[in-house]
Amino acid sequence: MIPFISQFDDISTVPISIVQADAFDAWREGQSERDKNWIAANRFEGKAGTQLCLPGDDGSVASVVCIRDKDTWDIWSLADLPANLPPDVYHLDVSLTDEEATNVAIGWSLATYVFDRYKAAPKRFATLRLPLNADADQVARTVFATNLARDLVNIPTGDMGPKALESAASQIAAEFEARQINVVGDDLLTYHYPMVHAVGRAADQAPRLIDMVWGDADAPKVTLVGKGVCFDTGGLDLKPSSAMLLMKKDMGGAAMALGLAYMIMDAGLPVRLRVLIPAVENSVSSNSYRPGDVLTSRSGKTVEIGNTDAEGRLVLADALTAAGEEEPDLLIDFATLTGAARVAVGEEIAATFTDDEDLFDAIRRHAETEKDPVWRLPLWSEYRSMIDSPIADLNNSGSSPMGGAITAALFLKEFTAKAKSWVHFDIMAYNKRARPGRPVGGEAFAIRAMFALLRERYGR
Incomplete structure (x- = not known):
């Protein structure tokens, strides 16, 4: 199974914001008071390689902030997320080139691999909406x-x-x-x-x-x-x-x-x-x-x-x-x-x-x-x-x-x-x-x- 959904599927998705570590403080200042309080309560310091789910009014995940230390994108850039986020459907709130979008989608998908031929209980992962400019065939x-x-x-x-x-x-x-x-x-x-x-x-x-x-x-x-x-x-x-x-x-x-x-x-x-x-x-x-x-x-x-x-x-x-x-x-x-x-x-x-x-x-x-x-x-x-x-x-x-x-x-x-x-x-x-x-x-x-x-x- 390829764990992404089409760019054109009509389904609600959770945005993931990608923030560089050195820009985290400025990004945090632009958030609502409730989100600032949530960030503080979770002692989230915006260190590279970490992420935090921000709640909505009903307590479900409304958005995710993901901290990275570089603005280059390769196949493994977000490969830690599928196993570390709740098993919802997400989209990337970031501008990527065609090649970057394709690479990130490949890495996300490969990160959901489990060899379960001899196991009864499958593991659940977060699902990605394929970025609009990603090459779905590739x-x-x-x-x-x-x-x-x-x-x-x-x-x-x-x-x-x-x-x-x-x-x-x-x-x-x-x-x-x-x-x-x-x-x-x-x-x-x-x-x-x-x-x-x-x-x-x-x-x-x-x-x-x-x-x-x-x-x-x-x-x-x-x-x-x-x-x-x-x-x-x-x-x-x-x-x-x-x-x-x-x-x-x-x-x-x-x-x-x-x-x-x-x-x-x-x-x-x-x-x-x-x-x-x-x-x-x-x-x-x-x-x-x-x-x-x-x-x-x-x-x-x-x-x-x-x-x-x-x-x-x-x-x-x-x-x-x-x-x-x-x-x-x-x-x-x-x-x-x-x-x-x-x-x-x-x-x-x-x-x-x-x-x-x-x-x-x-x-x-x-x-x-x-x-x-x-x-x-x-x-x-x-x-x-x-x-x-x-x-x-x-x-x-x-x-x-x-x-x-x-x-x-x-x-x-x-x-x-x-x-x-x-x-x-x-x-x-x-x-x-x-x-x-x-x-x-x-x-x-x-x-x-x-x-x-x-x-x-x-x-x-």
């Missing part, structure tokens, strides 16, 4: 795509295994009349996705490669690849139990790819979109792939298995190779790939790798505007030797624990040579702390920034 698509990604990550693996992830992709494909092919089980060997098969063959649910295509075949080719490891035990290099607790989120890259794909298709961007998701569980069984095995990838390159818990780069390698066979104009991959990236940039920034300077300049610019943070790490060629193998073309595990996010990205780079431009996002896909608009749980990383870039680049 608000709706951004909120839907973000909450789609959040939901997919939050659903436990028992209900979001490879089959369910395939079904989620199929629902999106059907909505936009995209073509989808699913290569499942031993067919992965027939259609040359051997490393996807090797990683996923030990699980009860068969591994699969989800392949969705949409748009004019003659349009610029944009391809999204998302890591879809629906649960990661670590394989025979078994994780400790504490490290498995959040492994339902190891398909977060697939969730990002589907969220961004939804935005692209909903906006009708003039591109030929392809989405590739290797969907597997990395489980333990008698037919698990083993440390020391050598796998032959779709590209023909051989990979020695140094660690079965470095499975994400294996399934991505086959998908990236398939993507490159069409020589896309832009290849984007999302993956919850390494703990090393979290050590490098923390849990709330998307570690970003690309050799395309112009591309990253555009990503950084849009990430700042969208408040969708990224930070670039180097594809440092001197570390390439750390994934050498004495018996194969590559090893899937670096020879040193240092620089793990970089060596993982260098591994992926080996399978992207045919793409005209490539960017890799190593993401957390999860909020471990609550912030306004961003509750604890699954989270979308980098998709708002990338959609803004694509919309700018392709002219709609």
